Amino acid sequence: MKSVFIIEDDISVREELFILLNNAGYNTKVLTTFDNVVQDILDFKPDLVLLDINIPGLNGEVVLLNLRKRSDVPVIMVTSRNTESDEVLSMSYGADDYITKPYNPNVLLLRIGAVLKRTSTSNLPNYRDLDINMQKGIISNGKDEIILTKNEMIIFNYLLINQSRIVSRDELMTELWDNDEYINDNALSVNISRLRNKLKEIGIENPIETRKGIGYILT
Amino acid sequence: MKFKEHLKDRLYALLLISFLYLLLILLFLAFKSNLQLIIACFVLLTITFILLLLYDFFRKRKFYNDLIFKVGNLDKAYLVLEMIDKPRFYEGELFCQILYDIDKSMIERVSNFEGQMNDFKEFIEMWIHEVKIPLSSLTLMAHNHKDKYDKKSLLQMKRIENYVEQVLYYVRQDCAESDYLINKINLSKVISNVILKNKDELLENKIELLVEVKEKEVFSDSKWLEFIINQIFNNCIKYKKEKNSFIKIQSLEDENSVYLIIEDNGIGIKKSDLSRVFDKSFTGSNGRYSSRSTGMGLYICKNLCKKLGHKIEIDSIQDEFTRVRITFSKNNFYEEALNVTKK
CATH class of the missing domain: 3.40.50.2300 (Response regulator)
Structure with missing residues (x-):
């Protein structure tokens, strides 16, 4: 911490x-x-x-x-x-x-x-032994790989860094906007559900939990 | 100075002289004097009088014409006393002494006001910095205790913040040069800061953003520029239409300048108001509708732009769009100056 x-x-x-x-x-x-x-x-x-x-x-x-x-x-x-x-x-x-x-x-x-x-010199925290390439936006589990869009990558990255806690939608939005991706509320929901589906493709069930009224947490 | 007026002023002397002539004629007649003697006397007297009048006139004319000319041409007319030759007649000396005293008392009074004004400005600046502390505190509270505060109170806080900023920059715009620093800054970074600052309102109002700003570097003060763009953004949000609003931000470039264009599809500005939107306290018909316009935002923007050497223009068609364009000149002078200091 x-x-x-x-x-x-x-x-x-x-x-x-x-x-x-x-x-x-x-x-x-x-x-x-x-x-x-x-x-x-x-x-x-x-x-x-x-x-x-x-x-x-x-x-x-x-x-x-x-x-x-x-x-x-x-x-x-x-x-x-x-x-x-x-x-x-x-x-x-x-x-x-x-x-x-x-x-x-x-x-x-x-x-x-x-x-x-x-x-800090430490690398990104590990997540379920996945191989994560932030620059290319590629996540792989050794066999299969998924390609994330820039927005999905930003969301995933932010959730990953803050793995230990619940991240609010507002925070995610701020992070996206800070990266010059000015998306609206709907687009955020769409991006998150797409990210969920993609992670499911490489065998990760329920990666992002929704905490109603608070935000999301990577589990 | 006109001779006719001068003469008119000395009407009493002319009357006195005429009376004197009359008396002399009577006197000469009483003593049965020689006619030639009488004529000689009259000629001599007349010449003396005329010379006296002329001498007096030219002496004064020299002084007054000089004074009038210099007062008319000096941009600070009250400094004229330092510029004129000292008059060599009593009246003029008196006049100068009185002017000097008046000047002195006026300058004392002005510097008194100047002092008060500076004190006031200092107080306002300090007050603004103080008031930002409870504002920060409130913003943090609203964020930490979402159950007690809702988004609406956050928006109200943002409004207060914006009005406070307006005062700060109004106070700053005409004071010391030390308040701004021209540097090479990244235009897209400034835009991004402003957008992030207005995030909640933009989302709340469902305003779409179309940003096409490349990593352009311009010479400006990032804080001032942020304030200017923020004011324009506030206007875009304030005067939006009910549906499908967007704000389009573009940067363009030609040989000599970089242009930043901020366009919205809001309610626009009446053609008759367009030329006056940068005037102080001008609220126009838009302002009167929504009754939340102070008419200061764009006025301050214009002044800050002037100081920074940018050009700000506004174009609009009512009910269609408003487009603000800021021109940054690609002045190589700054670049050269920076290079020199680096070396």
Whole structure:
């Protein structure tokens, strides 16, 4: 399980971020006192840090600079300042991404996922001993193979990465749209049922379970 | 300065002189003076008077004409005092001193307002950053507790967010250059951000998206451009038709420019309103129908575009389509400048 360290001074935002990230299957830790931020981060050894730029009595950019002297942990800067120069400055200090408030929660999850994917060396999780070729969109069970369309591949990939939890339709939609596939609700349903049928062809029964009103889970 | 007017102004002197002449004639007659002496006296007097009048006129005319000319030609007329030669007559000196005092008090007052304005702008910017925190918090809450909040409240939050952004960019549009940074940015990335931002509303309203934007690179500020495109998108959604709505986004290119075209099949804009949609506070008939138009969105867009050096145009046929075109010039100057700094 990946861990995320949240540095955010607004209590309400902090609590909701904690719930959001926990629900998304991250081991989440929030910081409540900001006297020794860099040391706290180093002690916890998170996979990713969400760092607010404006913390009273503390400058997020300075924290980032100090952190970078001692660690390469991925950092996403979160801020309500949204000028281009702020962003460029943060990135030059070594941030991996930059998100402005108020953010769409699904987009935030997406960015966190993207940074983790970029920085981690581990391969894709395994799924029922299938041979998965993401680039070509081919899945094979050794004997037979199926060819997925781009949309189906995006959906399958996202479900696979988040295998341990239920993924909402909204999340899937965000992921698809982020990949410039602007499909509508019906098309998503069609894609999912097609993906199910294709997986069935290579002998996988009930790969994607529907949880009514919540979303889907890869089983 | 006209001589006639100058003379008119000195009518009292002429009357006095005429009266003096009359008295002199009476005096001369009483003393039975020589006629030649009388004529000589009159000629001398007359010449003296005329010279006095002319001297006074030309001296003042030099000063006033200079003043009038410079006031007319300076773009900041109140700075004229620094530009003129000091007058060499008492009245003019007084006049200049008074002007100077007036200027001073005016400048004090203006700088006072300027200070207040800047304070206000600073406060607004700070306030906007503050208000974004509860907004983030609310958005997260709505996402985490779907049982307590429904999609409708999310859409309302998005509306607040949009209005807040409008204020932010309105405050920013005419202040310091430090607020924007022109860089090579990827057009399709910006478009994708805007689309993702409006995802819920687009899905809710069943608006189809036709995106044909290639990986075009343009020189702009990505945040400002995102705001501009977001405003256009908001309009597309706001003024859509009931059924089969779509938004088409295209990028085109020619030798000198890259064009971004955003077209919808919404209710369109009346021909008579078309030329005024970028005017401040112009709401037109569309705005009045739906009563949710502030008339600021496109005005701010136009100003930001002007600052960034883009051209924004709008074309529409009522009940058929609205098409917005943003032109980015392929100015090699930026590219060269970037290369130089890299080296």
